């Protein structure tokens with residue numbers, strides 16, 4: 001099978017139910033979604049409609065309770081945890097609203113972190129790739145700064161560098177500008193635009209309609225369903 005020709009993302013009838021105190025919540029209630037390589041998709045919708053859950057499942061950080069999800073042609077429910085982790089490391093980069101940098105590590109160390117889990121990547125090559133990624137987000141001069149010494153926008157730049165250093169085909173961003181002022185938020189969006197221009201597939205959750213208009217396709221979720 002030629003997996004490159006397949007859509008990057010194929011979801012069918014996908015559900016994610018959470019059971020708490022015998023109450024079942026369908027965070028995702030039957031999602032059908034196809035995303036082709038090179039697309040830029042924005043996901044919008046009210047609080048609690050399932051946006052973050054969808055991103056977590058897309059990123060193989062959470063598993064659906066029903067339905068199917070193929071990533072890069074691979075049926076994710078037919079592979080075990082370690083294969084899922086390998087697929088995630090190879091294909092996916094994450095950017096979160098809250099940056100999620102490790103405070104005890106410098107910018108460059110944070111960017112090198114994902115490579116620690118990759119066998120066969122030498123230390124010198126890890127540093128080289130991390131330096132390239134930091135340069136791409138304009139953070140070379142701050143490579144040896146700790147997150148507490150950086151502004152929010154600078155921290156998010158480092159987080160983007162960490163997400164792209166491994167050359168992922170899919171960049172997932174959950175409200176990447178949610179903790180930033182408007183101007184800084186626009187700068188981060190310019191960065192995502194540039195990555196998309198270079199061929200990265202981007203799926204981004206946002207509450208900001210201005211940012212959503214940058215996407216080639218906008219998807220609205222309501223109560224775990226695509227509207």
Ligand SMILES: Nc1ncnc2c1ncn2[C@@H]1O[C@H](COP(=O)(O)OP(=O)(O)OP(=O)(O)O)[C@@H](O)[C@H]1O
Pocket residue numbers: 018019020025026027045046047048049050051052053054
């Ligand atoms: N671990 C969990 N256990 C139980 N319920 C959960 C869990 N995670 C999410 N949910 C529920 O699933 C639904 C969707 O949550 P989700 O975080 O995906 O919403 P969201 O669209 O990202 O909201 P927001 O815009 O506020 O970030 C909510 O009703 C939430 O309470």
Ligand SMILES: [Mg+2]
Pocket residue numbers: 051052053
């Ligand atoms: Mg959310």
